[in-house]
Every structure is written in C-alpha cells, then in structure tokens.
Amino acid sequence: MTYDEKTAVDYAQLRTVHRPLLTTLIASAGINAGSRVLELGCGTGNYISALQSQTGCVAWGLDPSRDMLSKARSPGGDVTWICAPAENTHLTDIQLDFVFSVDAIHHFHDRVRAFSEINRLLSERGTICIATDSEEIIRNRTPLSVYWPETIEIELARYPRMNTLETELRDTGFVDLRHEEVRAVYQLSDLTPYRAKVFSCLRLLSEETFQRGLECLKKDVRNRPISSVSRYHLLWAKRFGSL
Secondary structure: OOOOHHHHHHHHHHOOOOHHHHHHHHHHHOOOOOOEEEEEOOOOOHHHHHHHHHHOOEEEEEEOOHHHHHOOOOOOOOEEEEEOOOOOOOOOOOOEEEEEEEOOHHHOOOHHHHHHHHHHHEEEEEEEEEEEOOHHHHHOOEOHHHHOOHHHHHHHHHOOOHHHHHHHHHHOOEEEEEEEEEEEEEEEOOOHHHHOOOOHHHHHOOHHHHHHHHHHHHHHHHHOOEEEEEEEEEEEEEEOOOO
C-alpha cells in the first residue's frame, strides 16, 4: 500500500497513541533512560516519539515511506528517523535493547528476513514485541467489522496468523514467546478518522461500499455515541541467549 503526502498528513493528525499499549510496552520491556529502542514501521512516529518523551531512552524510528517520516515529530527532537525497510535497516554497530512494531507487521515484505535483521541488532538480553491484530480481533472490531463487514476477509488475507508469526520468530532465533492483549474502551462520536480513511483497510474497499458503511455509522452516531473498543494482540519474544 502506498502512503502519499496527503495520507501522511491525515495519519499524523488523526491517528493517536493507544495509551494502554504504550504503557504496556514501556513497563513490560523495562524501558528507561539508558535503553536503546527501535520502532519498525513507525509511520509518522506517534509511538516512538511518545515512548522516548516518557522515558528519555535513545530512540530510532524506521519506516520505508519518506512522506510518512516527513510528518514525524518528537517533542525534544530526540528520535533519529531512518527511511528504510524493516528487512534492511542499514544500522550497524548498534546493540538495541528493544525493538517493536505497532500495526505494521502485515506490511513487511519478508518477515523472516526482517526478524533476522532484528536478531542481528538486538543485544543479548534484547526483546521484541509485535503489536498486531489476531483473527479474533479482526472479526470483532468495533466499529470497523460492524459497519464495514467486508473488511474482515480483506484483513484476514493481509494479517499473518499468530502461529505463523511464532514459527517465523523461532526459526530466526527467538525464544520465550508469550502473548497478551491490551484494550481501550471509548465512546465514538467523532467520525473524522473514518471519513479520512486513516484505517488502511477502508482504502481497500470500493467507494460505494465505503460510503454505504459510513452513512450507516453517521446515522447511528446522530442518535448517541457508539460504545467501541480498540484492542491489540501483543506477541513478545527474547533473542536467543537472553537471560
């Protein structure tokens, strides 16, 4: 999927940090001012910027889209931005403590190669976390799967299954795999992100299908805010040799 300048502007303005996810990443990975952290597929940099600002860690944000990175900002200017694919970061002589991706793994062209690259960069005690959507989450997204049920099969074809990710991580030298889920419940009243299609699956629908779902959503929101939930499935792993 191509992310042009307009899309980058919309993402920067309308995609926000999932606070329970950010809190979990920091706490579970033990991030502090001495940590060295890389986000793969960082987009406009919301997560790595927030993580760096909150912990003071040494931070890198990597994304293959120059347009997305052009909108990336960090409050103290303390994130190093790299335009490169996850499979070939161009980083050398860096031993990272933590590498993570948020809703990006389905965009990687060659996950095995990307995981091998992460393994190369991680320190002996390094940790990886993949925040993504499981099949169960995709089938029960609110409001996406309710108002645009056509997105379910589209997304199931895009997102890797958990057992596939587990196999690929183990095959590239990762151990101690574990799963957890984070969620945030909220009342949906502002439809601006949906109109702008900042959820990429909406951009894969026909315009007719998109507008039909949007009209139904608009009609329901006029009556009352819609109870919604935002969920992430987290897959954690350690580099082989980690304590």
